[in-house]
Amino acid sequence: MTTNLLTRMSPKSPVGADGSRNLTRPLIYLGVFVVVAAFAPYVLPESRQAVAVNVLIIAMMGIGWNLMSGYGGMFSFGHAAFFGIGAYTDAYLIVHYNISPWISLFIGAAIAALVAMVIGYVAFRYKLRAAYFALATFAFAEMLRLLATNTDWLNGTAGLHVPLLTEDSWSMLQFGANAPQYFYIGLALLVVCILITMFYLRSRSGIYTVAIRDNEEAADSLGVNVMRVKLTTMGVSAAITALAGVFYTQYYIFIDPDIAFGNAQSVQAITPAVIGGIATIAGPIVGALIIGPLNELTADWGRTPPEFLDFLAGRSGLDVVVYSILLIIIVLVLPKGIVGSIRHWWRQR
Amino acid sequence: MRKRKFVTAVAVALGVALTATACSASGSGDDVIKIGTVHPLTGVNAGDGAQLENGAKLAVRDINAAGGIKALGGKELAIDPGDTKGSAKTGQSEAQRLVSGGAVALIGSYQSAVCANVAVVAERNKVPYLMDICGDNSILENGYKYTFRMQPPNSRFGASTADYVKAVAEQAHRPITKVAYLHENTAFGNGVSKAFAARAAEIGLTMGPSISYDAASVSDLTTQIAQVKSSGASILVISGYYRDGVLAAKAVQTVKPNLDAVVGAADGAFDQPQFPTDAGRAGNGYFDVNYHINDKSKKGQDFVKAYTAEYGDAPRTGAALAYDSVMVIAAAIEKAGSDDPEAIRNALGKTDVTPVVLSDGPVRFSETGENLSTLPVLTQVLDGAPHVVFPEQFATKQIVFPAGPGR
Numbered sequence: 211m212t213t214n215l216l217t218r219m220s221p222k223s224p225v226g227a228d229g230s231r232n233l234t235r236p237l238i239y240l241g242v243f244v245v246v247a248a249f250a251p252y253v254l255p256e257s258r259q260a261v262a263v264n265v266l267i268i269a270m271m272g273i274g275w276n277l278m279s280g281y282g283g284m285f286s287f288g289h290a291a292f293f294g295i296g297a298y299t300d301a302y303l304i305v306h307y308n309i310s311p312w313i314s315l316f317i318g319a320a321i322a323a324l325v326a327m328v329i330g331y332v333a334f335r336y337k338l339r340a341a342y343f344a345l346a347t348f349a350f351a352e353m354l355r356l357l358a359t360n361t362d363w364l365n366g367t368a369g370l371h372v373p374l375l376t377e378d379s380w381s382m383l384q385f386g387a388n389a390p391q392y393f394y395i396g397l398a399l400l401v402v403c404i405l406i407t408m409f410y411l412r413s414r415s416g417i418y419t420v421a422i423r424d425n426e427e428a429a430d431s432l433g434v435n436v437m438r439v440k441l442t443t444m445g446v447s448a449a450i451t452a453l454a455g456v457f458y459t460q461y462y463i464f465i466d467p468d469i470a471f472g473n474a475q476s477v478q479a480i481t482p483a484v485i486g487g488i489a490t491i492a493g494p495i496v497g498a499l500i501i502g503p504l505n506e507l508t509a510d511w512g513r514t515p516p517e518f519l520d521f522l523a524g525r526s527g528l529d530v531v532v533y534s535i536l537l538i539i540i541v542l543v544l545p546k547g548i549v550g551s552i553r554h555w556w557r558q559r
Numbered sequence: 560m561r562k563r564k565f566v567t568a569v570a571v572a573l574g575v576a577l578t579a580t581a582c583s584a585s586g587s588g589d590d591v592i593k594i595g596t597v598h599p600l601t602g603v604n605a606g607d608g609a610q611l612e613n614g615a616k617l618a619v620r621d622i623n624a625a626g627g628i629k630a631l632g633g634k635e636l637a638i639d640p641g642d643t644k645g646s647a648k649t650g651q652s653e654a655q656r657l658v659s660g661g662a663v664a665l666i667g668s669y670q671s672a673v674c675a676n677v678a679v680v681a682e683r684n685k686v687p688y689l690m691d692i693c694g695d696n697s698i699l700e701n702g703y704k705y706t707f708r709m710q711p712p713n714s715r716f717g718a719s720t721a722d723y724v725k726a727v728a729e730q731a732h733r734p735i736t737k738v739a740y741l742h743e744n745t746a747f748g749n750g751v752s753k754a755f756a757a758r759a760a761e762i763g764l765t766m767g768p769s770i771s772y773d774a775a776s777v778s779d780l781t782t783q784i785a786q787v788k789s790s791g792a793s794i795l796v797i798s799g800y801y802r803d804g805v806l807a808a809k810a811v812q813t814v815k816p817n818l819d820a821v822v823g824a825a826d827g828a829f830d831q832p833q834f835p836t837d838a839g840r841a842g843n844g845y846f847d848v849n850y851h852i853n854d855k856s857k858k859g860q861d862f863v864k865a866y867t868a869e870y871g872d873a874p875r876t877g878a879a880l881a882y883d884s885v886m887v888i889a890a891a892i893e894k895a896g897s898d899d900p901e902a903i904r905n906a907l908g909k910t911d912v913t914p915v916v917l918s919d920g921p922v923r924f925s926e927t928g929e930n931l932s933t934l935p936v937l938t939q940v941l942d943g944a945p946h947v948v949f950p951e952q953f954a955t956k957q958i959v960f961p962a963g964p965g966r
Contacts, residue, residue, distance in 0.1 A: 368749070464676050
């Protein structure tokens with residue numbers, strides 16, 4: 211990101227915020243990724259479908275977080291707020307009005323974007339920066355959790371069950387056990403999230419976003435409407451995360467305040483981007499591919515360890531250990547994350 | 560530039576490959592009948608999870624020792640364990656793994672949020688799921704056909720507690736001025752307290768303040784108990800977990816409200832064997848309305864002996880519920896003469912399994928899947944251990960009322 215700020219800021223410049231000249235190549239890679247991923251339901255055993263879908267959900271959340279916090283530099287510790295809004299919108303509208311999840315995708319995303327802008331406005335209005343901003347987002351997610359806990363029309367602590375259908379239904383986005391449709395719909399949503407990010411970063415607002423991250427004062431002095439750009443980025447980021455929430459509810463059928471707005475959900479949005487590479491398009495996806503299966507993989511080792519890992523037999527909690535070690539290694543050795551470090555090394559050659 | 564993007568693509572492809580290798584096919588032998596357990600074996604609830612798991616293992620051991628499933632030529636049972644880690648998401652994927660691996664029935668899962676997700680897996684795969692511990696009423700209000708509950712639902716605890724409080728007070732000719740309620744603020748505490756209040760209104764008990772707290776973060780309950788004291792209530796009902804139950808007992812000892820009794824409604828502390836040790840004198844005379852092992856029956860005594868010998872730890876009632884769950888499934892397989900999940904589901908509760916847990920006859924299920932034979936009983940801490948004191952036909956000790964808690 212050492213390019214001259216002025217060139218980066220000129221709206222006529224075709225340079226995207228991630229430094230690439232045009233979209234052709236990234237789109238080709240995206241196509242390759244989709245084709246490879248499309249084979250997953252055929253390659254994976256049936257019992258692993260949940261893991262694959264989980265990877266897609268984590269990746270979506272990571273992409274959402276990455277846009278605001280990676281590209282935008284506004285560190286969020288409360289993305290559960292937007293995930294939960296999506297999840298609850300879907301559940302509430304189905305339970306009470308039998309509204310199709312396809313519509314909830316839009317409504318949930320809109321509400322989340324709106325809430326994000328309100329949070330952003332309040333935070334920036336009072337000049338919250340860095341850690342204080344992160345704390346504010348965290349507090350907001352927590353506030354929504356308590357709100358959901360004590361709201362009777364959201365069923366309070368008991369949570370909401372999406373009515374289970376006996377027949378597969380495209381319109382209600384519900385299918386039988388291990389139906390590959392879930393994976394493909396999830397993959398399609400993931401692609402939508404990636405495309406939104408790609409195009410947003412090439413829009414004027416997206417280019418300004420990165421400029422503001424790199425030097426807010428300079429951008430401001432050159433006449434960029436900092437507040438508006440920041441709020442837009444937060445809105446888009448929240449909308450993407452809400453899509454993950456809607457899809458989560460449709461797949462898991464049940465949502466409660468802790469699942470929707472809990473701290474774990476916020477962390478789940480951060481880690482894939484950090485492990486894969488902050489401010490890279492592929493980063494959150496790579497991160498999700500590592501974090502998603504970790505739980506099952508280590509549980510398998512615990513149950514039936516490979517030869518050289520015999521001492522692990524019958525131990526549980528292994529995933530937490532591996533996860534922690536992985537995080538520490540990544541942060542110490544690859545501060546740019548996996549994709550970021552590979553890219554850096556490639557440039558150095 | 561071109562090379563860099565290429566590397567990104569390779570990294571993505573590698574990631575996909577990684578996911579693919581992360582999957583090992585679970586071999587399923589056809590020589591045993593597999594029952595999947597979905598309990599929290601790690602995390603904050605691992606203690607109770609282990610108890611449930613051990614109870615299920617003990618049942619399998621007993622059935623196999625008695626010659627397996629006779630209708631299927633002595634075929635043996637086996638437990639296929641799953642670990643929910645206390646997370647609904649993990650519970651869902653574990654349940655799916657077990658069903659795909661050939662489990663013909665599931666039991667679990669201790670937390671209501673996890674149960675809700677496992678129930679969905681059971682419904683979609685048409686495999687029976689017996690909830691050993693899971694109090695939340697709403698799970699069985701979805702019209703599920705394959706999900707059954709062994710324990711009484713939260714609402715039943717609330718209603719029974721109100722009935723017992725009234726009956727015990729009338730027996731002792733002590734009028735009740737007001738009933739104060741203290742409960743933790745998740746689905747469990749909220750559900751039980753709502754049901755209590757509804758029943759109290761029906762039978763004419765006057766309600767005092769209803770105070771909630773966060774069980775996960777609470778470190779002191781004296782403020783709440785002071786509120787109870789100033790309300791002038793003569794009975795305090797509490798629904799919480801173990802750690803906060805001990806805190807409540809200590810707070811009552813400190814504040815010394817003028818109470819005739821402290822009564823737990825499905826409380827996780829007051830009927831536990833270790834509670835008198837942890838609370839000391841503060842826990843004397845505490846009541847609890849809960850499911851309880853039938854200490855009077857030979858079956859119950861044998862279970863306690865066998866469990867203690869095998870695992871070196873006194874069984875909590877949860878272990879007994881898991882034991883009973885496996886027994887009910889085994890009896891259904893026996894009756895159906897088949898280990899087909901659909902056949903098992905149809906035979907559930909149509910057999911003669913008298914549970915280890917105190918019950919009103921053999922296990923039967925309602926249309927919605929509730930266990931009709933459940934019987935919450937009133938226990939009281941007397942001489943340093945909880946004993947059943949009411950209803951009288953199950954009592955192992957004479958009831959002490961007013962109990963004068965904290966004095």
